Amino acid sequence: MGLITLLLLSLLASFSGAEFSAKIGVNYGQLGNNLPSPSKSVKLIKTLEAKRVKLYDANPEILKALKSTDLQVSIMVPNQLIFNISTNQTLADQWVHTNVVPFFRETKIRYILVGNEILSSSDKTTWFGLVPAMRRIRSSVKACGFRKIKVGTPLAMDVLESSFPPSNGTFRSDVSVSVMKPLLQVLNRTKSFFFLDVYPYFAWSSDPTNIKLDYALLQWTNVTYTDPGTGLTYTNLLDQMLDSVIFAMKRLGYPNIRLFIAETGWPNAGDIDQIGANIYNAATYNRNVIKKLSAKPPVGTPARPATVIPAFIFALYNENQKPGPSTERHFGLLYPNKSNVYDINLSGKKTVSEYKPLPPATNNEPYKGKIWCVVASGANRTELAGALSYVCGQGNGTCDPIQPGKMCYKPNSLVRHSSFAFSSYWAQFRKLGGTCYFNGLAVQTTKDPSYGSCKFPSVTL
Ligand SMILES: *[C@@H]1O[C@H](CO)[C@@H](O)[C@H](O)[C@H]1NC(C)=O
Ligand SMILES: *[C@@H]1O[C@H](CO)[C@@H](O)[C@H](O)[C@H]1NC(C)=O
Ligand SMILES: *[C@@H]1O[C@H](CO)[C@@H](O)[C@H](O)[C@H]1NC(C)=O
Ligand SMILES: *[C@@H]1O[C@H](CO)[C@@H](O)[C@H](O)[C@H]1NC(C)=O
Ligand SMILES: *[C@@H]1O[C@H](CO)[C@@H](O)[C@H](O)[C@H]1NC(C)=O
Ligand SMILES: *[C@@H]1O[C@H](CO)[C@@H](O)[C@H](O)[C@H]1NC(C)=O
Ligand SMILES: *[C@@H]1O[C@H](CO)[C@@H](O)[C@H](O)[C@H]1NC(C)=O
Ligand SMILES: *[C@@H]1O[C@H](CO)[C@@H](O)[C@H](O)[C@H]1NC(C)=O
Ligand SMILES: *[C@@H]1O[C@H](CO)[C@@H](O)[C@H](O)[C@H]1NC(C)=O
Secondary structure (H helix, E strand, C coil), rough: HHHHHHCCCCCHHHCCHHHHHEEEEEECCCCCCCCCHHHHHHHCCCCCCCCEECCCCCHHHHHHHHCCCCCCCEEEEEEHHHHHHHEEECHHHHHHHHHHHHHCCCEEEEEEEECCCCCHCCCCCHHHHHHHHHHHHHHHHHHHCCCCCCCEEHHHHHHHHCCHHHHHHHCCCCCHHHHHHHCCCCCHHHEEEEEEEHHHHHHHHHHCCCCCHHHHHCCCCCCCCCCCCCCCCECCHHHHHHHHHHHHHHHCCCCCCCCEEEEEEECCCCCCCCCCCHHHHHHHHHHHHHHHHHHCCCCCCCEECCCCCCCEEECCCCCCCCCHHHHHHCCCCCCCCCEEECCCCCCCCCCHHHHEEEECCCCCCCCCCCEEEEECCCHHHHHHHHHHHHCCCCCCCCCHHCCCCCCCCCCCHHHHHHHHHHHHHHHHHHHHHHCHHHCCCEEEEEECCCECEEECEEECC
């Protein structure tokens, strides 16, 4: 009797303990060439009152800087190692011995995530190595006696082929049976989490006419959506997205695996052709998410009311070396110079009215007017020449006007020719997913670069 009571007590203790609490963390991405040192970064993370931190590797400098802090740490096995680890236990053991063992006593490593958004990549050999690699890493962790460490893998919303209505949530048929089923089995058996990267921003920005911005920002509105399949009523887009994953898991026979938000956030700036990326929305979304997820008692979602959903906000810094549209480089809570992009506090204790006011949003509607894509200032000439020949090799006459004797040939300058080629390429391929980035060599502008009789092609949203 006494023993059973003790066991029950310790079970209760472990469930109410920090491990399973709603404490909010932050993603510490390092894709920038101007970021503060690991020890400065750890100080900043503490100032933000984050209680957890997630790394995209197992950087030993950062793990050292985190020692003797209370921060719970998530580290990551890089994507490139998954295939080899999936077939070789020695490699899994070596990875754990190199990246966990030397730090575990002093740094609270609690999660090992195997790969990052593996099922969003086109490299299928890694897909099928994912679950075997997770099993091997877990077996190494177990052999070391690290019982507090959970093994998981963060996946993006594109693992679903349907997410609407939420009750129709279904995993993609190309991974459902071959990867998701064994993955869910491992997560369920080991009482780990479904780690999800979830961004209402992307869902809203791809359909801003049908989705209300306030619904995506978790602002209070009178807009609700009732799922005809379940009768559950939704008051924000995040809950809808989370529940679609819960229903997809249920469909495969795993209704009880806990969710862990591995990434969520909102960009504080973006390109001219990107809507709603601004400081006002970023602060509003993150403040509301922090409030919702750290509420006591926990709020949960319509499908799983009153459950705790731990989360990492993306990201600590604006990272200037992330490729893609400008939003990718503007998810930070902090600038690289360590100052806040906006007032934010991850403790969950600060009320919305205690925060400093925000600059008004200026781009919540699509930009009206023409946009061009031109060479960024300071672009490397060698790289520019490479980009020019790449763009002009894409066919369809993109570069005809800059050929000798044509309208835009003179002045025969690398920068002018490249600006023309970028604008021409972007105008032609934007609808097919082409971006105005070219590895940082290009930027958007609303100032018409045309001159004389040389007219630059433009984009109108
Ligand atoms: C994986 O293993 C193969 C064969 O041993 C080796 O050639 C390759 O370099 C390894 N890949 C990585 C990323 O370590
Ligand atoms: C597994 O990896 C270890 C360490 O790299 C290597 O020595 C061994 O040959 C590998 N085993 C197989 C079967 O590839
Ligand atoms: C439900 O999901 C399926 C794909 O899994 C999709 O074909 C169908 O259109 C979805 N239903 C609704 C109402 O969106
Ligand atoms: C998932 O885990 C729970 C609790 O351990 C167990 O009762 C259930 O049978 C498992 N589900 C499946 C489908 O294996
Ligand atoms: C929601 O509120 C807006 C603004 O107050 C109002 O115009 C609209 O009619 C309301 N919609 C519903 C469904 O109540
Ligand atoms: C930090 O950088 C941001 C963005 O470049 C700038 O607005 C801000 O003034 C800088 N803060 C300090 C203290 O230099
Ligand atoms: C975060 O908010 C709490 C509650 O308002 C406050 O006690 C704490 O000082 C704040 N921390 C920072 C760094 O602003
Ligand atoms: C320009 O880029 C080339 C190729 O990446 C590199 O070798 C070179 O050092 C760069 N030049 C400058 C001035 O940064
Ligand atoms: C190339 O140009 C033709 C004719 O204007 C057009 O039909 C086609 O869609 C273009 N191809 C691409 C890839 O844009």
